[in-house]
Amino acid sequence: xxxxxxxxRLTFVAIALMLRASEASAQCPDRTFDVFEAQGYRVxxxxxxxxxxxxxxxxxxxxASTPLKPASPFRAAGIEDGKAxxxxxxxxxxxxxxxxxxxxxxxxxxxxxxxxxxxxxxLYRVFTSKLPLTGLGTLESRQAxxxxxxxxxxxxxxxxxxxxxxxxxxxxxEKLVAGxxxxxxxxxxxxxxxxxVQASQxxxxxxxxxxxxxxxxxxxxxxxxxxxxxxxxDRPSDGETLxxxxxxxxxxxxxxxxxxxxxxxxxASLFEAxxxxxxxxxPDLPPGYIARAGFxxxxxxxxxxxxxxxxxxxxxxxxxxxxxxGTESIDYVKHAADVxxxxxxxxxxxxxxxRPLDLMSRFAGGRLHGERAVPLTERFFGGNVEVxxxxxxxxxxxxxxxxxxxxxxxxxxxxxxxxxxDSFLSLTVTAAxxxxxxxxxxxxxxDDREIRQGIEGQLDSAESALETVHKADDPAHAEIxxxxxxxxxxxxxxxxxxxxxxxxxPDPQAxxxxxxxxQIDGLLELIANAKYLGFLxxxxxxxxxxxxPSVLRACVDQLSLKVGDSELTKAGQEIATSLEFARLRxxxxxxxxxxxxxxxxxxxxxxxxxxxxxxxxxxxxxPLLILDAARIGQREPLAGRTTRFGLGGGxxxxxxxxxxxxxxxxxxxxxxxxxxxxxxxxxxxxSPLFGK
Amino acid sequence: MPGTKNLKSISxxxxxxxxxxxxxxxxxxxxxxxxxxVDWTIEFQFxxxxxxxxxxxxxxVKLTVDVKKANQGLAEETAIKGLNxxxxxxxxxxALVAAKxxxxxTTTSEKAAATVExxxxxxxx
Numbered sequence: 001x002x003x004x005x006x007x008x009r010l011t012f013v014a015i016a017l018m019l020r021a022s023e024a025s026a027q028c029p030d031r032t033f034d035v036f037e038a039q040g041y042r043v044x045x046x047x048x049x050x051x052x053x054x055x056x057x058x059x060x061x062x063x064a065s066t067p068l069k070p071a072s073p074f075r076a077a078g079i080e081d082g083k084a085x086x087x088x089x090x091x092x093x094x095x096x097x098x099x100x101x102x103x104x105x106x107x108x109x110x111x112x113x114x115x116x117x118x119x120x121x122x123l124y125r126v127f128t129s130k131l132p133l134t135g136l137g138t139l140e141s142r143q144a145x146x147x148x149x150x151x152x153x154x155x156x157x158x159x160x161x162x163x164x165x166x167x168x169x170x171x172x173x174e175k176l177v178a179g180x181x182x183x184x185x186x187x188x189x190x191x192x193x194x195x196x197v198q199a200s201q202x203x204x205x206x207x208x209x210x211x212x213x214x215x216x217x218x219x220x221x222x223x224x225x226x227x228x229x230x231x232x233x234d235r236p237s238d239g240e241t242l243x244x245x246x247x248x249x250x251x252x253x254x255x256x257x258x259x260x261x262x263x264x265x266x267x268a269s270l271f272e273a274x275x276x277x278x279x280x281x282x283p284d285l286p287p288g289y290i291a292r293a294g295f296x297x298x299x300x301x302x303x304x305x306x307x308x309x310x311x312x313x314x315x316x317x318x319x320x321x322x323x324x325x326g327t328e329s330i331d332y333v334k335h336a337a338d339v340x341x342x343x344x345x346x347x348x349x350x351x352x353x354x355r356p357l358d359l360m361s362r363f364a365g366g367r368l369h370g371e372r373a374v375p376l377t378e379r380f381f382g383g384n385v386e387v388x389x390x391x392x393x394x395x396x397x398x399x400x401x402x403x404x405x406x407x408x409x410x411x412x413x414x415x416x417x418x419x420x421x422d423s424f425l426s427l428t429v430t431a432a433x434x435x436x437x438x439x440x441x442x443x444x445x446x447d448d449r450e451i452r453q454g455i456e457g458q459l460d461s462a463e464s465a466l467e468t469v470h471k472a473d474d475p476a477h478a479e480i481x482x483x484x485x486x487x488x489x490x491x492x493x494x495x496x497x498x499x500x501x502x503x504x505x506p507d508p509q510a511x512x513x514x515x516x517x518x519q520i521d522g523l524l525e526l527i528a529n530a531k532y533l534g535f536l537x538x539x540x541x542x543x544x545x546x547x548x549p550s551v552l553r554a555c556v557d558q559l560s561l562k563v564g565d566s567e568l569t570k571a572g573q574e575i576a577t578s579l580e581f582a583r584l585r586x587x588x589x590x591x592x593x594x595x596x597x598x599x600x601x602x603x604x605x606x607x608x609x610x611x612x613x614x615x616x617x618x619x620x621x622x623p624l625l626i627l628d629a630a631r632i633g634q635r636e637p638l639a640g641r642t643t644r645f646g647l648g649g650g651x652x653x654x655x656x657x658x659x660x661x662x663x664x665x666x667x668x669x670x671x672x673x674x675x676x677x678x679x680x681x682x683x684x685x686x687s688p689l690f691g692k
Numbered sequence: 693m694p695g696t697k698n699l700k701s702i703s704x705x706x707x708x709x710x711x712x713x714x715x716x717x718x719x720x721x722x723x724x725x726x727x728x729x730v731d732w733t734i735e736f737q738f739x740x741x742x743x744x745x746x747x748x749x750x751x752x753v754k755l756t757v758d759v760k761k762a763n764q765g766l767a768e769e770t771a772i773k774g775l776n777x778x779x780x781x782x783x784x785x786x787a788l789v790a791a792k793x794x795x796x797x798t799t800t801s802e803k804a805a806a807t808v809e810x811x812x813x814x815x816x817x
Contacts, residue, residue, distance in 0.1 A: 031727075032700055032725050032726050032727045033700060033701070033725070033726065034726040034727055035727055076726065079701065080701060080724050083701060083703055083722075084703075084722075087703050087705065087720070087722075090705075091705065091707070091718065091737075101706070101707065101708055101709070102705075102706075102707040103704070103705070103706055103707075104703075104704065104705040104707075105702070105703070105704050105705075106702070106703045106704075107699060107701065107702045107703075108700070108701035108702075109699075109700065109701065450699060453772055453773075454702065454704065454771070454772060456774070457704070457771070457772050457773045457774035458704055458706060458774050459774070460773065460774035460775075460776075461704075461706045461774035461775040461780070462706065462708075462774075464774065464775050464776050464777040464779065464780040465706065465708045465775070465780040465783070465784070467777045467780065468777060468780040468781050468783075468784050469710075469711055469784070471777075471781075472711075472784075473711075521798075525789055525792075525793055525798065526785065526786060526789045528789075529788065529789040529792050530784070530785040530786065530788065530789050531710055531711075531784040531785065531788065532781055532784050532785050533785065534781045534785065535781060535782060535785040535786055538817065541810060541813050541814075541817060542806075542810070544803055544806055544807070545786075545807075545810060546786070591777075595777075
């Protein structure tokens with residue numbers, strides 16, 4: 001396998017350190033490779049490096065496919081062979097998505113020459129990118145960009161058949177929760193089987209189901225997703241456990257981006273049916289609530305997200321209609337609303353380079369209505385774990401008050417007899433700043449003028465290619481395409497007439513007829529297959545170059561005018577008319593608009609590339625600052641409300657953008673006597689580690 | 693390039709898929725240097741598939757073109773600065789069609805190669 005996931009993830013640091021080491025070492029004299037070969041140098045090491053490249057796999061490939069092996073004589077042809085092997089492997093590497101454009105730069109060089117022992121190191125530098133043209137612009141996709149830059153650049157191993165990601169967290173209510181997320185590719189209607197299982201001595205969570213989705217590059221709706229799943233949750237509250245088991249069916253859609261901020265709208269609808277229960281006895285329940293019930297519910301949600309590449313603002317609203325064993329057609333109604341802002345303040349130079357200040361904030365609220373037979377578990381139980389309103393990995397919408405100074409699900413006491421709330425408000429703010437870091441791409445490489453220039457050049461290539469594609473979409477170009485049948489008729493008429501006249505033509509004119517015939521055949525093929533017809537009006541650069549002017553020159557100037565045949569003359573006039581028509585229309589193609597579209601298309605890929613070079617860290621450590629406020633409330637007859645705050649901090653350690661350790665403590669400054677002083681938390685997050 | 697003062701060996705590849713996602717072309721430039729000469733090579737590949745969900749598979753046409761001395765400066769400039777829109781116009785027009793014609797046997801590999809190499813000359817056309 002070309003890009004083993006483990007290698008890709010875990011060699012980031014090694015690559016970075018390797019590149020740094022190589023830059024600091026003695027350099028080789030400025031000679032061509034054949035000179036080193038003639039001087040009898042031997043290979044000491046073969047290394048392949050570059051941002052987000054699994055160098056070890058390539059090194060193995062080069063050693064296996066070329067004479068470049070440690071201790072072997074250095075061969076100039078071998079170093080070129082190695083470059084070809086890397087290039088070919090990158091071309092054939094499958095990606096997570098199909099990129100309309102992809103750019104690759106491979107350089108080969110020799111470094112660290114030892115003149116005494118006649119040894120040298122071979123170093124290949126690789127930059128490749130199979131680029132998605134647009135980000136979805138949702139908060140969740142921004143997080144995915146940060147967590148999985150290799151995936152966003154389509155460098156991850158793909159198509160991914162399975163992935164396993166371990167999960168672990170600790171909090172006072174749930175204790176140490178451990179588990180894993182598994183994803184397995186399946187064929188047909190559903191794309192993947194996904195399961196997430198986590199358990200501790202007090203809590204258990206399991207979600208397993210089939211997920212499918214489709215995206216398309218145009219139209220109002222750009223993506224749809226569907227999912228059927230089994231959901232199981234045991235949430236330990238204050239003395240009892242809130243249990244939910246349900247079958248879930250969900251569909252969601254995301255629209256095209258709108259406006260300069262690339263805003264998108266999302267819609268989701270979810271049906272679920274199952275059982276909710278607690279161990280609470282009836283006398284302890286608020287009026288209208290039941291401890292256990294079979295239930296069915298229908299949730300609908302809408303979301304709008306807008307923002308730039310560094311800032312995103314998102315607003316969601318959800319409505320749930322619930323049915324239990326009550327006599328009403330709808331036994332309870334739940335509303336949830338959520339506004340979130342995520343931002344990254346950074347600079348690509350000075351102290352702030354590689355020290356992005358991440359700001360994450362979310363304000364949410366909810367209300368539950370119901371007079372009879374409402375499951376207690378539907379009430380709002382707060383604490384330092386979020387309960388999503390909709391079960392969707394790609395769409396975060398808060399369904400409970402998050403208060404990180406209180407253990408999970410234990411922010412539930414409005415008064416002594418009421419558990420949970422029928423309304424809530426919740427504000428959370430988190431700021432994180434890496435203070436110490438090692439860049440993913442070492443500054444010596446990131447600042448190398450030639451490497452940067454090569455990459456920029458290829459991004460420009462991609463932009464030019466997109467400009468051509470967009471010019472072909474222009475209405476003026478479409479008019480030329482619409483007129484092609486007339487041009488084809490004129491060319492065919494001239495060809496047919498030439499065939500008739502050929503036996504009667506003297507030698508010089510017969511030779512000219514042959515040239516004309518070749519030009520016409522070439523042009524007929526071109527207009528039948530070319531994606532962009534701008535070449536039609538250009539002057540030919542040599543005798544084999546076929547354009548309308550070259551056809552007119554070969555068939556009219558060199559032949560028709562000399563033969564004086566009326567049918568040839570007529571066909572020639574029609575071809576000349578077509579040339580004039582094409583000239584006028586090509587002049588009207590809105591090149592600026594096509595260029596602007598291409599620039600817009602490439603904005604996201606350029607941003608991703610710049611981020612990789614200027615912001616991503618192989619290792620970083622920094623503080624977290626946390627500020628929370630939350631309130632739960634209850635209507636009559638047990639009316640009341642409770643508000644609490646959380647103020648704290650922690651530390652975040654990130655390794656290779658794939659492994660994060662987050663730990664901290666949040667104080668509860670306005671606590672009741674029976675409440676804790678605060679709550680500690682620890683979380684280990686992995687991006688997928690194992691996958692094929 | 694640290695250690696080599698100037699780039700002795702570099703390759704750049706641009707892969708472009710047509711809007712119908714059924715055709716893909718790869719335009720690659722490769723530089724190699726020895727004590728006497730600098731060689732530039734264009735590698736051009738043409739791939740097609742029946743449906744958007746198929747794999748592209750092996751290229752239907754694979755052309756390797758040794759760049760003429762007269763075009764070597766343009767090759768260097770293109771490798772460093774990227775293709776400009778005149779060049780990509782040619783790539784998605786005549787070069788694409790030349791590859792199709794070669795596949796169908798209606799042109800020779802020499803003529804197709806000349807059409808592909810003309811991509812360099814279009815830079816300043």
